Amino acid sequence: MVNCEVCGKATEEIYRAEIEGTQMDACAKCARFGKVLYTPAKISLSSKESLKGKKAEKEEPEQKIVDNYAKIVRKIREKLGLTQEEFAKKINEKESLMKGIESGKTIPSFDLAGKLEKMFNVVLIETVEEEKADTGSSGSKDFTLGDMITIKSRKK
Ligand SMILES: [Zn+2]
Missing domain, CATH: 1.10.260.40 (lambda repressor-like DNA-binding domains)
Incomplete structure (x- = not known):
C-alpha cells in the first residue's frame, strides 16, 4: 500500500504522474489530472518478481x-x-x-x-x-x- 501524494489516500495502484510540473506518486484518480509517466504495471515490473522471471527464461533447457x-x-x-x-x-x-x-x-x-x-x-x-x-x-x-x-x- 502506498499513499497518493496528491490526495493522501492509500492505494495499491500508484501512478507516477507529472501534475502541474511536479512528479508525484498519485492514485489513478489524481493521476488523471496530470501527465502519467509510469503506469502501475511498469512500476511492478521493476520489482524482484520480474528479475526472477527473467532468470527462469534463461535457464538451460533440460x-x-x-x-x-x-x-x-x-x-x-x-x-x-x-x-x-x-x-x-x-x-x-x-x-x-x-x-x-x-x-x-x-x-x-x-x-x-x-x-x-x-x-x-x-x-x-x-x-x-x-x-x-x-x-x-x-x-x-x-x-x-x-x-x-x-x-x-x-x-x-
Ligand atoms: Zn489521489
Whole structure:
C-alpha cells in the first residue's frame, strides 16, 4: 500500500504522474489530472518478481532420453544385422546393458545415447520444454541443475 501524494489516500495502484510540473506518486484518480509517466504495471515490473522471471527464461533447457529409445536402439542393431552380443561389442558396451535398453528396462545414459547418436545418426536425446508454473522455488531449481552437473561429471 502506498499513499497518493496528491490526495493522501492509500492505494495499491500508484501512478507516477507529472501534475502541474511536479512528479508525484498519485492514485489513478489524481493521476488523471496530470501527465502519467509510469503506469502501475511498469512500476511492478521493476520489482524482484520480474528479475526472477527473467532468470527462469534463461535457464538451460533440460534434456532427457527419448521415450522410444528401445525401438531406436533395436532398429540400429537390426539394420546392422548384428546380434545383441555383437552390437554390444561393436559399441564397446556390455551385452546385458544393451539387452536392458532394447527391452526398455534400462534407460541409456546420456553418454551412451550421445555416442549412439553420433555413430548412427539417430536422435536419442530430446530437449524438454518445461513450463515453469512455480516461480518461487528457485532453491529446488538450483538443486536440479547441480544434480545434472553431478551426473555429467560422474560419467567422465
Ligand atoms: Zn489521489
